[in-house]
Amino acid sequence: MSLDLATTRRIAKLARIGLEENELEATRQKLNGILGWIDQLAEVDVTGVPPMVGTETETLRQREDKVTDGNCRNALLACAPETSGPFYTVPKVVE
Amino acid sequence: MLTGLTLTQARAGLAARKFSARELAQAHLDAITRLNPGLNAYITVLPEADVLASADAADARYAAGTAGIMDGLPIGVKDLFCTKGVRTTAASKMLADFVPPYESTVTANLLGAGAVFLGKTNLDEFAMGSANMSSAFGPTTNPWKRKGDDTTALVPGGSSGGSSAAVAAGLALAATGTDTGGSIRQPAAYCGIVGLKPTYGRCSRWGTIAFASSLDQAGPMTRSVADAGLMLEAMAGFDAKDSTSSNRAVPAFHKAVGKSVKGLRVGIPAEYRAPGLPADVLAMWEQGIAWLKAAGCEVVDVSLPHTRYGLTTYYIIAPAECSSNLARYDGIRFGMRKDAPSLDGVYEATRAAGFGQEVRNRILMGTYVLSAGYYDAYYLKAQKVRTLIKRDFEQAFETVDVLLTPTAPSAAFAQGENMDDPVQMYLNDIFTVPASMAGVPALSVPVGLNETGLPLGLQVIGRHFDEETVLSIGGALEAAAGFTHIPSVHAGAGA
Numbered sequence: 001m002s003l004d005l006a007t008t009r010r011i012a013k014l015a016r017i018g019l020e021e022n023e024l025e026a027t028r029q030k031l032n033g034i035l036g037w038i039d040q041l042a043e044v045d046v047t048g049v050p051p052m053v054g055t056e057t058e059t060l061r062q063r064e065d066k067v068t069d070g071n072c073r074n075a076l077l078a079c080a081p082e083t084s085g086p087f088y089t090v091p092k093v094v095e
Numbered sequence: 096m097l098t099g100l101t102l103t104q105a106r107a108g109l110a111a112r113k114f115s116a117r118e119l120a121q122a123h124l125d126a127i128t129r130l131n132p133g134l135n136a137y138i139t140v141l142p143e144a145d146v147l148a149s150a151d152a153a154d155a156r157y158a159a160g161t162a163g164i165m166d167g168l169p170i171g172v173k174d175l176f177c178t179k180g181v182r183t184t185a186a187s188k189m190l191a192d193f194v195p196p197y198e199s200t201v202t203a204n205l206l207g208a209g210a211v212f213l214g215k216t217n218l219d220e221f222a223m224g225s226a227n228m229s230s231a232f233g234p235t236t237n238p239w240k241r242k243g244d245d246t247t248a249l250v251p252g253g254s255s256g257g258s259s260a261a262v263a264a265g266l267a268l269a270a271t272g273t274d275t276g277g278s279i280r281q282p283a284a285y286c287g288i289v290g291l292k293p294t295y296g297r298c299s300r301w302g303t304i305a306f307a308s309s310l311d312q313a314g315p316m317t318r319s320v321a322d323a324g325l326m327l328e329a330m331a332g333f334d335a336k337d338s339t340s341s342n343r344a345v346p347a348f349h350k351a352v353g354k355s356v357k358g359l360r361v362g363i364p365a366e367y368r369a370p371g372l373p374a375d376v377l378a379m380w381e382q383g384i385a386w387l388k389a390a391g392c393e394v395v396d397v398s399l400p401h402t403r404y405g406l407t408t409y410y411i412i413a414p415a416e417c418s419s420n421l422a423r424y425d426g427i428r429f430g431m432r433k434d435a436p437s438l439d440g441v442y443e444a445t446r447a448a449g450f451g452q453e454v455r456n457r458i459l460m461g462t463y464v465l466s467a468g469y470y471d472a473y474y475l476k477a478q479k480v481r482t483l484i485k486r487d488f489e490q491a492f493e494t495v496d497v498l499l500t501p502t503a504p505s506a507a508f509a510q511g512e513n514m515d516d517p518v519q520m521y522l523n524d525i526f527t528v529p530a531s532m533a534g535v536p537a538l539s540v541p542v543g544l545n546e547t548g549l550p551l552g553l554q555v556i557g558r559h560f561d562e563e564t565v566l567s568i569g570g571a572l573e574a575a576a577g578f579t580h581i582p583s584v585h586a587g588a589g590a
Contacts, residue, residue, distance in 0.1 A: 018443030
């Protein structure tokens, strides 16, 4: 499969990476080179083979549904680039 | 020379009070001051007063007879492990000012065992790379030089290149690394040190900045195989905060080194004799086979038929997981922020400015293989091939105890080489990626120098949770190889 510019633009949008128009073609070529190489997987017969999820050496556990950590609001907010009182700030999303 | 010791030697010297933890720490701080400007192995060096205070606390524990297994040992920490109150960058502009409010489990375990942290070591941005060239804080330079060529700067390998360079050059007795597709083993081989990727699940991933969560695994980078065992004992263990953490008991790994390997069966996978494998790498592999035969091992030819699909499978699965994991860098809650009029605009501007090119490309590749219409053809297919790769290993381990292969298809290359074609760069991991895909433990041991005077490593791969046999075989290789070379840039040279 090979990538066209429109698809490159679409995946950049999905990934929320703001590529300049002049970066799109170089990105398309890089990704296409990798995809061309990856396409050799098509020759592997995987009929009846289950997908491997994680490394399956341990079964996943569930923990009790209770707070194990907390009361660290200020420590977490201190990591934010911009805050207002006890809130994260974002551009206005509702008019 | 305090900067040339193994962990085991330093531990014995401290216990016998031949030198203090403060003297040991000071010797390393001095070496860092002298050599780090040239090597760029550390992104952040901890304040001298803090390092010496940790060392003094260790000295007090030795005096009180309560020293832990890593007590007073000065080490480097890959700048991918969150360290409370100490800037943690992942070598990315995105996290250039990030100071975590918590400590990763692995570093907390090391601190609990008494280790003294010197600083945070350089890496490829978000651990994505094989040459340490993608760090936003500049590349790390390999302390090794080609014979007769002092000017060409070589790469230390990657992604844990700052850790491997620091350990090789005497800027830390050991360092932590993380390995997703070879990021501990390949830089260890390029810098002439030991690197161990444990079984997936041995070391908690909690607080380690995520790249590809089904593959990421922390491990030790050291000067001896016994040191790797010792340090893994301190790093490993069950952690309820990581849902994939193993609750198996942590054995006394270092005791496996020196055990007889007589009668162990060593598999030589035919598929690793890749076409075009350089003669020096092939010769070193043959030498390793001869050493293990001489030590009483039985050498057996085996086949891992899906080896050639390891890398391609990896370059679907790792970017897919990377694109999900790195979605958290949104400019809102932590890390860099670039302002824009809309919320989407903030995301797009922040992520374009914060991520370097390799990271961006991997996120885009991952987004593509997970997107509607391509998921089955790429991601689901790769997960199925991954099952076949894992089965290859399981079948081989029905007849052999370990596998022996080269760690990398070449010695360290020059900075700037392999930069134009990402596939060429990815091929450096051709021998390390399959063990990552299967989740099995693998160790790189330095065994000799090639014609140009650069170190080469051999890789020992074992069964899930059988690091002990891997370490025993690694110890036998180490004893036979007697690798004592040090690089031309070293704290002990020209002081």
